[in-house]
Amino acid sequence: FVPRPTARSRLQWTTRATASCRLLSSTEGPNRDDLPTPIYHHIDLYNENSYTDDVETVLGRVDGFMRLLEQQEAWPLLHESKIRDRIHSQHTRDCEAASLNLAPESPVLRDQQCSTRYEWIFSGTKSYPLAAQSLEPILNTTAISTIREAAEAHWENPAFCTSRFTYQRPGNYEAHVTDLGERVRSIVNETLTTRIYPLIRDVFWNDPTCSLAPVDQLCVYDALYIRYNSTQAKLLDHIGAGQPLHRDLGLISINIRLNNDFEGGGTFFENQLLDRKESDLEPGITPLTPLERGHVLLHKSSERHAGASTVDGVRDILVFFVSGVSCETGSGSGSTVPMPIQSAIAKQSRGYCDDCYSNNPLRAIFCRIAHQRYAVRVAPSDGEAWQYLGTAFMEYDTYLAVMKASAGLRGAVLQTATRCLQLATRLTPCDSRVWNNLALTLNRQWKLKSDASLLNTTEMAFATAHQLLKMSREKCDVEGELDNVNVNYGLFLSNQDRFMEAGCILEGTALKKIIDQDCGKAVEDAYELWKFCRQQQ
Ligand SMILES: O=C(O)CCC(=O)C(=O)O
Numbered sequence: 413f414v415p416r417p418t419a420r421s422r423l424q425w426t427t428r429a430t431a432s433c434r435l436l437s438s439t440e441g442p443n444r445d446d447l448p449t450p451i452y453h454h455i456d457l458y459n460e461n462s463y464t465d466d467v468e469t470v471l472g473r474v475d476g477f478m479r480l481l482e483q484q485e486a487w488p489l490l491h492e493s494k495i496r497d498r499i500h501s502q503h504t505r506d507c508e509a510a511s512l513n514l515a516p517e518s519p520v521l522r523d524q525q526c527s528t529r530y531e532w533i534f535s536g537t538k539s540y541p542l543a544a545q546s547l548e549p550i551l552n553t554t555a556i557s558t559i560r561e562a563a564e565a566h567w568e569n570p571a572f573c574t575s576r577f578t579y580q581r582p583g584n585y586e587a588h589v590t591d592l593g594e595r596v597r598s599i600v601n602e603t604l605t606t607r608i609y610p611l612i613r614d615v616f617w618n619d620p621t622c623s624l625a626p627v628d629q630l631c632v633y634d635a636l637y638i639r640y641n642s643t644q645a646k647l648l649d650h651i652g653a654g655q656p657l658h659r660d661l662g663l664i665s666i667n668i669r670l671n672n673d674f675e676g677g678g679t680f681f682e683n684q685l686l687d688r689k690e691s692d693l694e695p696g697i698t699p700l701t702p703l704e705r706g707h708v709l710l711h712k713s714s715e716r717h718a719g720a721s722t723v724d725g726v727r728d729i730l731v732f733f734v735s736g737v738s739c740e741t742g743s744g745s746g747s748t749v750p751m752p753i754q755s756a757i758a759k760q761s762r763g764y765c766d767d768c769y770s771n772n773p774l775r776a777i778f779c780r781i782a783h784q785r786y787a788v789r790v791a792p793s794d795g796e797a798w799q800y801l802g803t804a805f806m807e808y809d810t811y812l813a814v815m816k817a818s819a820g821l822r823g824a825v826l827q828t829a830t831r832c833l834q835l836a837t838r839l840t841p842c843d844s845r846v847w848n849n850l851a852l853t854l855n856r857q858w859k860l861k862s863d864a865s866l867l868n869t870t871e872m873a874f875a876t877a878h879q880l881l882k883m884s885r886e887k888c889d890v891e892g893e894l895d896n897v898n899v900n901y902g903l904f905l906s907n908q909d910r911f912m913e914a915g916c917i918l919e920g921t922a923l924k925k926i927i928d929q930d931c932g933k934a935v936e937d938a939y940e941l942w943k944f945c946r947q948q949q
């Protein structure tokens with residue numbers, strides 16, 4: 413058995429790993445009236461042209477560092493063609509494996525009329541197109557019952573525990589659709605060919621609301637039956653069954669609703685927070701669910717999202733991760749990889765670079781910078797690619813600090829990281845990770861050069877990360893991310909002797925500490941720092 417690649421990426425959280433701990437006190441946040449109001453205006457997310465100048469300037473800086481490293485260390489050039497070839501062969505492997513399992517789009521049927529009506533769902537004051545939902549079912553009740561029974565039979569078979577079963581989180585069950593037998597496979601293939609591919613074409617290629625770059629043939633990279641069992645999740649002290657924030661791999665994600673008898677649940681998108689402030693209590697954010705049983709929700713796989721907590725009953729869904737190939741334009745022939753997929757694969761370079769250069773940490777960092785630069789080159793509007801390029805430069809700075817490099821060189825590296833992260837905040841303004849990373853970078857710059865304006869921007873960035881997570885936690889499990897931000901933010905405030913404010917920020921995390929138990933690094937650190945801040949007050 414060869415494990416399949418996971419279709420979801422949850423990578424590159426630069427700060428601590430977390431453990432979940434039982435809450436000792438209420439989850440009420442501290443009173444933060446005395447803290448600045450974060451700003452995250454979402455100008456650039458709506459206007460792809462407004463950052464192009466910056467893109468070239470920042471890439472110029474990145475290229476400068478790459479040349480410098482190549483000369484200083486006498487390393488061979490890391491040709492983009494090598495990265496591209498690797499991405500191409502990985503994608504070809506994935507697509508070939510996928511097409512053996514589920515039907516790819518048929519070139520003959522490609523231009524058929526779509527018979528499924530749908531509507532777009534928008535977010536923010538400028539109507540950012542977030543997802544689309546069908547206005548009629550694409551699976552009938554008989555098909556749903558057949559698929560559901562097959563999934564239940566699959567989970568009852570003791571053999572599945574040792575095969576491809578993934579039990580990612582408490583209360584969650586997953587089954588690959590291709591493991592559910594011939595009957596299910598033929599229902600799914602029929603639905604893909606006659607309903608799903610044509611609907612995707614209409615929503616993402618024939619509708620000016622959100623028109624993607626051309627793709628010649630769609631295919632399914634992975635398809636899962638997912639069950640969220642709230643009772644089991646609650647038995648294990650979780651508020652419900654869900655999934656953390658993540659992006660899916662591929663181009664388009666498809667989510668089909670299979671039942672109605674549950675509370676909570678749905679897909680929470682971080683861009684549902686666009687233009688919202690913590691004080692905007694009404695109307696609350698409602699995670700998205702397809703309108704009815706058998707209906708479908710469609711979104712770009714690059715929209716960061718979570719499975720919102722199902723708090724009562726069982727929620728069943730089918731998810732499809734849809735990928736594709738494009739024919740090369742201009743010279744040459746053969747198939748090539750759509751840009752968002754190239755970017756997604758290039759972003760996952762950590763394992764590859766660490767393996768290739770396990771005995772040379774600087775070269776591993778250089779390899780990562782080259783991959784992340786490739787990702788922003790092919791997808792310059794992908795905020796996460798800019799974020800990861802920024803965090804690769806942060807790691808370069810960490811290396812330089814250990815090597816006691818000059819403040820001048822470190823300052824230039826951190827400046828480049830900051831520019832990348834600032835671009836990322838404009839493209840993915842609701843991603844709390846990017847604000848946390850920006851704050852950490854600015855803070856390091858301040859330590860090198862005590863410029864007071866850096867303190868203000870650092871604080872604003874921490875406050876934004878904190879606020880985004882406080883708004884998200886109502887809907888999905890972001891406790892680990894919030895704990896990390898609280899520790900970083902609390903440390904920042906306490907370093908300025910602002911012990912009262914630091915105590916307020918740290919409290920939510922510190923109170924998760926259970927005496928005589930290891931509650932994970934973030935909670936332990938928060939607890940120690942919180943006690944210290946209380947003594948100073
Ligand atoms: O629960 C949901 O609606 C989200 C599912 C999801 O994001 C996934 O399986 O990748």
Ligand SMILES: [Fe+2]
Pocket residue numbers: 420658659660665717
């Ligand atoms: Fe997902």
